[in-house]
Amino acid sequence: MRAAPTILHLDMDAFFAAAEQASKPSLRGKPVVVGGLGPRGVVATASYEARRFGVHSAMPMGQARRLAPNAAYLVPRFAFYRAISGQVMELLGRLSPLVEPLSLDEAFVDLEAGGVADDSAGAREAGERLRRDILTTTGLTGSVGLAGSKMLAKIASEEAKPDGLVLIEPGTERELLGPRSVRIIPGVGPATGEHLRRAGIGTVAEVVEAGEDELVRLLGRAHGTSLYAMALGRDDRPVVAERDAKSVSVEDTFDVDLHDRLRIRLEVERLAERCVARLRGSGHSGRTIVLKVRRYDFSTLTRSETLRGPTDDPVVVRDAAARLLDLVDTTGGVRLLGVGVSGLADYTQEDLFAQAEAEAVAEAEAGAEAAADATAVAEAGTEAAERAAETGPQAPAAAPPAATETAERHWAPGNDVRHAVYGPGWVQGSGVGRVTVRFEEPCSAPGRVRTFVVGDPDLEPADPLPLVPGGATVSTA
Template identity: 70%
Template structure:
């Protein structure tokens, strides 16, 4: 444990919803819910205005609509969130080379490993607080968003502190006060205490961190086993020696989709598996990795879930290989009763593709010589349907989830508020404009096309109300004296 609170934990406030509010002026100060919008959709993030009504992440979207029917419900734009995250993570890397990203909006930083303050071992609480406050100011200046900061002598306490700091605050845990802070908190606050462990402890009469500490190591070992019980006892005493690790090496890459209606048609299931395999390979290549084990995940109509895997002779990032392996795996699964969810993943990752002729799929020519399938035959695999890159001049067609970015030849950039019955409603505004006007068009209007999203710091100078875009009022490169750093790794959605 450290003598100064030099472990920093940053957690951006309602990140996805906050980005949407920053880029859509008409939603600022209003409830916003980001997530899946279908009958089986789940909330990814809710703005603080929506949380007042009881909406929270991981809640079924249908339940959220009942609690807060007047909120704006938007499909996530993960490409945009990643671009904003790169700027935030770049600011963290300016503080220290030891930055441990947990997700797009959350990370630990070891301040003593950087050169923004005193030498290691000479930091004071005041030094750490000054760095934390400066970071919060820099994030707001660079992105227009707010983040909450926790400072402590360990990762566990820094995360607890940032949770207490929400929203838009800073909480510091001075060394020596850890046990007093933790004692009244629920035992689920401790890392490694999930539903099953929590239930075991509750049956033993242990519901708070203080009660876990008083129970003693021997009792916790009896209840949970030696390794888990001993580690939990140390955590309950406020002791956490885990270091900040700069690179968290991913063990697998995967994608999955939940369907609004259970799938029973085998042709459709095979088509979905092929599409998921292409998306998985695109994500795999984006991370500069390859893998040797292909995994297929199937969740049936009754929520029973099974996985099937096949290990290749060597690692690959060839989409044809992953597609064929996934097709073989799904062929052995009975899907006649209906499939609720499908997923494709690749594990056993390495940093390069070690091609193995016998592990690769090839189309055999008449003379018996193998010819590799060209990449051009592979259909593009967007991260999500709402993120597919628009083709030049592509009209909106039917790809119109609420929140989708569009551009009109006369009215400029805007976003879809809703569509149906052959019509689409668009609000024309951007990050730097006042709340914009709403207009309705035919779905096949040739002047309306899909467009790339604007970043929160992009917008129209002069506050034009017609939605026409001019040069960004602030350019990202104006804000930094050095590069913002490499993108963070792709992660599971919250």
Template identity: 70%
Template sequence: MRGRPTVLHLDMDAFYASVEQAAKPSLRGKPVIVGGLGSRGVVATASYEARRFGVHSAMPMAQARRLCPNAAFLVARFAVYRGISETVMALLAELSPLVEPLSLDEAFVDLDAGGAAGSAEDARRTGERLRARIKEVTGLTGSVGLAASKMLAKIASEQAKPDGLRLIAPGTERDLLAPLPVRTLPGVGPATAETLRRAGIATVGDTVRAGEAELVRLLGKAHGAALYAMANGVDERPVVADQEAKSISVEDTFPVDVTDRARVRYEVTRLADRCTERLRAAGRAGRTVVLKVRRHDFTTLTRSETLRGPTDDPRVVREAAGRLIEGVDTTEGVRLLGVAISGLADWTQEDLFAQALPAAAEEPVRPAAEPAGGEPASPGPEWLPGLDVAHTRFGPGWVQGSGLGRVTVRFERPGSPPGRVRTFRVDDPELGHGTPLPLVEGTGAADPPGERALLPPREPA
């Protein structure tokens, strides 16, 4: 354990919803709920205004509509969120070379490694400067926790929400932890919490009083001993910076579930080609092709095939991904598809047994519904609430709703006053899909990120 509060935890406030409120002035101060809008949709993030009605992440969207019927329900714009996340992570990297991202909106920073903290007051000033800089560059707010360990820094940032900073001074850990629910501790999920509840252990203080021997009896040696240490405020886990990628992956989330089998095959082929492009750009080859499928009900499955040797041949990867999707039932709809290549190496080995494709078959076969030379046809409504649009006369705006052959658009941009609403036919030739605008004028904080190798990010809590 450190003797100074030099571990910083940043957690952006209601990230997805805050981005939408910053991008859409008419939604500021109003309940906003982001997620899947279909009958089986799930809340990704709710603004603080919506949380007052009991809405929270991972809640079924149908329940959220019942609790907060007057909220703005919007589809997620992940490319925008990733772009802003990269901007925030770059600001953290200015503080220290040791930055450990946990998700798009959350990360630990080791201030000691960057020389950004000497005393507790130095750490506090660093945290306040960071919050101000994030606000300046992105227009968004984040909460900062500072402590001597990762566990305590994360607890501190949670207590600082929204838009605050909390510093836990070394030596005060046990008094702070004692009244908190046992679920506060890392590694305590619903099953562990229920086991402890049946034993009369509900708070962190109860955990300490139970003693290590009792926790080991209830949970096993490793888990029980680790939990006892955490309950006493002891957390020796270091901040670990991004390590070399163990896989290279790409994935797409669809605004409407994809049910057409030809479209599914086309998307898998396209993802395989994009993944191979990333692989070659990184100067790597890979041996295992992994397919990821998230179904209509949010169940996620993966399938993999290991090749005879590392390859960067798009034909080989395309064929392997194609074989994998043939073994997956997608008739009920697909929300997300992804292709990854793991088992990375710096050399390639030709697969002499790979099926040879004629040159004419190098390009992916497009689904029949797709116009030649264009993107695949959407199997559902194009005008989903929250998506960016542009009109030749009225400029940029966003979809407020659609139906019965009409689409309602609010024309406004970040930094403008709330805009006017107009309704058009869905086939109006002057209306088209738009490009996300920066949340702060003069920055690119809303721009989608470039292609890069990464593991799929987790959704924020």
């Protein structure tokens, strides 16, 4: 524990929804919900106006629509959010070389390492200056917590929401935490909280009264010891400037369970290519390919294959994911598919040779298997060969038509567009061959709404406009 509150925790306020409101004047002050819009979509972020109706993150989108039927429901624009996050992280980097990002909208900063604060007054001044700079640069607000430890700084930023600053003076931790619910301590989720409640422990003060031995008996040594230390306000975790990525993955939840085996395979191949694009974007290669399948009954299966050397080759990852799919029973339907790569490393020349060797071995094995299969087919006779031909790979035409899906994605609610006559705007909705657009800019008054046919040649997708005059232009290309 530090003697001064020089650990800062920043948490942007309702980040995704606030970014949408800032870029769309007609939505300011109104309930906005960002997330997956399909029947199985979930809420990523809800604006504070939407939260008054009970909408919160991780809630099923169908439930959110019932609670707030008049809210604006938009798809996430992650490239847009990442660009804004980059501006915020740059401001944090000016405070200290020790910045630990936790997500796009959240980070710890060691003010002492940056030499900008060594006491309460300096820390408060740095926090207030940061909040002003974020507002000026992005037009958005963030909440700041300051304390002598990471745990308390995060608790302080929660207390500061929205758009505030809370500083916890070292030495006041026990008094502050005592009457609070045990759920305020990081790592205490609903299950642990309920387990403690049944044991008569509901507040942080009651955790301290129970003692470390009792907590170890209830929760196990690692969790019990950690919980007792945090209840006393003890947290000596340092701010870590860089966290090495452990894996890269992508996944999709489908509105309707997939039953067709060919369609499932095509989706796996598509996910593998997206995963490799993200892998390359992060400057990594990886050795272990992971397939995730959630079936119709919510049971989740994972299968993995480790290569001889790291790769960022889309063909290698796609083929490995397809082999893993062959090990999974998809009878009954599939509701979610995911492809990931772990065992990450920086790509080096040695990796290329290792991968080439792995591919050569794989090709040799595949050749041997093909020869064995050919012999087996010949021995089985013409009837078996015909059955093998009938059940072999089918033409891609069996996949569901992509034109409608492309059109829906193309004009997803919230996405930016530009019209040759009316200028920049954003999609309010689409369907039945029509797309409705509101024409406005971040710094304009609320704009007018117009409707066009989906194929209107004057209407095309566009990059988001900067949120503030002179701000950075965001490219989603």
